[in-house]
Amino acid sequence: MPSFTRGGGGVKPLVIGYLGDGKWARFALLKFLSDERLKVAFVILRVQKDVKLQKLARKFDLPCFVCEDINNEKSLRLIESFAPDLLVSMSFDQIFKERILNAFEGKIINCHASKLPFYRGRNNLNWVLINDEKEFGVSVHFVDSGVDTGDLILQKSYAISDEDDYSTLLRRAYKACGTLLYEAVLLFLNPPVRAYSQRGFVCKRRVEGDERIDWTLSTRELFNFIRALNAPNLGASAFIDGVLIKFYKSKMLKQEFKGVVGEIVSVSNEGFVVCTKDGALKITHYKGEVALGSFFDTHGGGGGNSSFKKRALENE
Secondary structure, three states, X not given: OXXXXXXXXXXXXXXXXXXXXXXXXXXXXXXXXXXXXXXXXXXXXXXXXXXXXXXXXXXXXXXXXXXXOOOOHHHHHHHHOOOOOEEEEEOOOOOOOHHHHHHOOOOEEEEEOOOOOOOEEOXXXXXXXXXXXXXXXXXXXXXXXXXXXXXXXXXXXXXXXXXXXXXXXXXXXXXXXXXXXXXXXXXXOOOOOOOEOOOOEEEOOOOOOOOEOOOOOXXXXXXXXXXXXXXXXXXXXXXXXXXXXXXXXXXXXXXXXXXXXXXXXXXXXXXXXXXXXXXXEEEEEXXXXXXXXXXXXXXXXXXXXOOHHHOOEEOO
């Protein structure tokens, strides 16, 4: 664990090496910089760098780098030259391996937007919605040789309502991650830092094809699937005679509609209604042309939208 010492000139700040990407990383960095007990020695960006994080680092005269391989000798020498007490990761996309883990044993922490040990890995905010979870979490943990498997330092949970979708969870997670990461870093001012072990499963990275709607799902499962992919660059995919329609937001309807699965039974300025196997959905935000009486293609394989629980890599 890093030591927090007092020198002749007063309190010595905790020296941080920061590795990050995205809005949550920028939010946390500003919190670190506002606290005189902390000193950010440098910032390391992803290879596909966050230009806004780079500009923020330069604004505060922080050395800013890109390391193509964080585990090679060149990167290790660079990091060691700043003598950091702690390496802090927020959405950094490289796996730390033996060389750097040994060099900074017990001095590397990471923030993950899930309630570990569950939903390790990628795209966890999408998966919690697909799986109809009632809450999502944020966790700060020590980094070990696994994927999000290190001992937990801090964790908080946040409620999910039916009004939430991927976009709302992401906005909340930006602030929640940055705040919890800052709180965890402050614990290292007075070591040792207590942590506890975890066990759980890993989230599969969502890939092209996973966005296609599986019409064998229930109304509730379809509602969850659509709201999990509501970002402008995503969208749940469905087809009418092979023509792509993108779904971004839906409502579950209580009233009954006569029709077969995938049939459009109502169209208005507010959207359209499509029958499901156990009810109906009103699609309120979508992209594409639809017509009353049209049928969505329900054959040809639904892609990767089945429950994550069926696809999880168990770690028990």
